[in-house]
Amino acid sequence: MIPIASLERTAFDLMAKAAIEIPDDYLAGLRRCADTEKGDLSAFVIQAMLENYEAAKEDRRAMCGDTGVPRWYVKFGNEARVEGGPVALERALRSATARATREVPLRPNRVHPLWRTDHDNNVGINAPEIEYAFHPDADWVDLTTVHKGGLFGSDYRMLFPGDGIEGIKRFYLDTLIGFGKRGLACQPAIVGVGLGGSKDTSMTLGKQASCLRVVGSRNPDPKIAALEEELKEIGNSIGMGAMGFMGSSMVVDCHIEVGYCHTGGMPMSVHMFCLSSRRATARVYADGRATFRTDPDWFTDYSRRSTVEWGKPVAEAAE
């Protein structure tokens, strides 16, 4: 039984880590951009950001003043049991979000869409979002928080099979150029592309592809992995760098996730995780111990399974 106090304490620590510490994989990717950037303005911007990450860590202050709309991804091991059950866990995540907003501090971004009511704690109706996944043969719970900006850099479009790969590239370019000008997307970004699923699933997969996969990871389907590489290169050949200034630093990496969709369609979404690509993950074990990391490890062979039954790996099945 995982103690609820451990989950809430870990969730608070994750909120602070996400807001303050740039993940190593993104940092390494941005440094590669800095090494090749020829545009003097774009290079200046990246240099300022690299110094900003250091300042954030030294001062223990949020790296960006727009601390995004904090949200949660929870992965339950199939054998995990949480003290108080999922309702207690949701309360703990909301409580940790509110406390971190006051104590880190984060900007209380969340307001009612119509009445603009502000609780000053990033908690409200349907906020923060909590998404769930499950994992076989495990008794831990993985908590991941993502603090992503909420205004620019994402778009959805219903494409059709006849639009083909060229149609995908075109909509990808539309989104990058549209939101890249003046740097609205806060690039260089981790670009996530969701392909297929229902409309809402397409959006969800694309967002998860940008926020929950680390720079350098590739889709297990070799042809999709090749398309990820190609889209990354295309994005960096627009001629646009940081803040939309002339340059080559647009895409730190591109990740594609797919889901089976209606036979007549090919829905697509594009999401851009920004210069403050804020994510932090912890695994909380049955004894309450927590280990922290920056790779959410959200997409797995299990989560991407395409069959009815989940076949256990041979070695385990033989036991």
Add this chain to the structure above:
Amino acid sequence: MATKLKTVELKLPATTDDLRALEIGTVVYLTGRLYTAREGVYKRAVEDGAGMPAANVDLGSANFHCSPAAVINPDGTYKVGAVTATASFRFAKWLDGWFDISGSNIIIGKGGMTSEIYRNVFVPHNAIYLTTVGYGTGALLGRGIRDVPGVYWRDELGLAQAVWVLDVEHFGPFLVESDLAGNSLFERENAKIAPGIDKLYAGTKPATLRRYGETDDKTEEVI
């Protein structure tokens, strides 16, 4: 920070002569007093006619489009963590009235506005636009804040929309996006990138299903 870009330390309030020396693309650090104001403040002050929340001299003469990641302590003091601008183009419609009542001559934000707005609204008020860098040098900017002499309209608008007055020192970096003539750095850069865009699209054709926005004629179908 080390850069080959021209860098200027600017004292606030800045005179028109001070601003005349700033070319687009110049790196600027600020020292002095400035304040935050965004849509909630503009709507209340300009549209609803409430006027300024305090005397202009107490607010400063530079308007930052942001809200800090900050908290008001129980003893009334403030803890400011990071500050980062929000996209300014959404606020253009209020600025003419805002310049009139605020007397400000520097707008700081994210992404700038169009050169048309600069020529029609900024230039007559001898005002320029400074863009934040990144975006998201929130921690560096947070370091430059020395004091929070006041927060206005906190109860009326909430923490994120309130007017935060900030006394700052070596606060930056910023880039000069518009000068006193109304030129725009972003538009200059867009123009440099534009010639290469057609070839990126070579071999592709418009999506089978179009969307409104791709045609402004609403009598047209989107198929």
